[in-house]
Amino acid sequence: MFIGVDHGTRAIRLANTEGKCFIIPRAEAGLLAPSKIAGRIREAFDLAPGTGGGSDGDGDGDGSGAGRAEKVELLALCYSMGDGISEIVRIEDAENRGVISQDGAGLHVGGGTNVFDAVLAARWPAILLPGIHDRSDIDPRMRVFSHGASPEKVGLAYKVRRDGPEDFIISDASSNVVTIGVVDGRIVGAIDAPIFAPGLLHGPLDVAAIRAVDAGKTTANEAFTRGGILRKRGLTLKGCTPEEKEAAFEALALYAAMEIAAMAVLLRDQGAAKPALYLAGDPASRIVRRVSGLLGREVLALAGCDAALGCALIAEDVYKGAREVLGIGVDGRVRW
The missing domain is CATH 3.30.420.40 (ATPase, nucleotide binding domain)
Known part of the structure; x- marks a missing residue:
């Protein structure tokens, strides 16, 4: 299965390439432990058991995965402004979660951070998408602005x-x-x-x-x-x-x-x-x-959920060997 994660202003949206969508309000995600979020994602997409989202007895995704066979082949994640990277990278290779600073234009709720940490802890194969900024391969005249768009x-x-x-x-x-x-x-x-x-x-x-x-x-x-x-x-x-x-x-x-x-x-x-x-x-x-x-x-x-679906489609194509997406390069360490 290929999954995309849209880190929106008010909600975290996840979708797979079949069009199934799962939404967690950012404020709610900010109150959940990463393991709980991983459990909810497993439950929403009928994922096979694995690391992350362990059992805690409250029915919120216990990781048992009885009868489930779905596996994450690759997940594409958006996080915050995405201004610390200019290529698509493996999640484990992204310094500071792929951002220059947590300070910036917008409210910091913490929900996106918890989702990022949930994906990392669950050890699902994952890539991080960059935003569009002044180091992106875009029209040079547009680089007068430090930031153009977030990864979603x-x-x-x-x-x-x-x-x-x-x-x-x-x-x-x-x-x-x-x-x-x-x-x-x-x-x-x-x-x-x-x-x-x-x-x-x-x-x-x-x-x-x-x-x-x-x-x-x-x-x-x-x-x-x-x-x-x-x-x-x-x-x-x-x-x-x-x-x-x-x-x-x-x-x-x-x-x-x-x-x-x-x-x-x-x-x-x-x-x-x-x-x-x-x-x-x-x-x-x-x-x-x-x-x-x-x-x-x-x-x-x-x-x-089209942003999350688009991220899932990016995951699918990168998994199949794509080395650039919309003119954005794929880091050489991204191999499956």
Whole structure:
């Protein structure tokens, strides 16, 4: 079996190449021991017994595996920003879990760390995917930004690429807005959440936020995590009135469309005049028609587990000998 792991803002999603998906909210994963998480993964995918996720008598994945025969051939994992690596590496070869620092733009909950440690302790064959950043093999002009996209966007792009198109743009619009561009099956650039469009929760630092940081009223990371369409107004989706919620999604659709249009400039300069357009994220199905109208072109919505599925497909192809994925190289130590 090949499994992919999407380390999302609000949840950890796992999928296999047959399309089965298993979701653990990040906050919940942050409270679970790695052994418990490994047990839940075994149970969700009917995996054969092995190391990790041992018996503790509470029925949460005891590792007995009675009657089960599934085996992990290879697992592809996303973790945090993925900015400490620029190639696909074995999980055991990744220093500091493949990140430069745990500090950065976003909330650190600990759920992704526990899932990473669960995979490592279970000794499942696993590879770690890099994010897109200023040391990636992308259009050199895009390297002015230190970070473009986290590793799960590579999974999203691979799912779309395996479906057929070679030239496309994906905007993942939800808590954040992150947009990635692909030409001839290679990632050429990405726009990360602190750069351009605000999501519902997080957003780039505007003039007011910069002033607040300079005045010592907040940190830069706090300003980012409170800079989204809703959080700037002290709102949450659950606490919104119907009118406030509709206004928030209308703004999200506008910003996603603007970011797609900006990425289209790069792709046109790369020779892709009419790339396929996709929208990802939990609100995708709700706002995709509006985004299509704003752009005057068809935009297709991706499913919630497509990033994890794309990671599983990467695992399968690397297992079969692929030495590059979307222009990202595979480290020479990755052999099965």
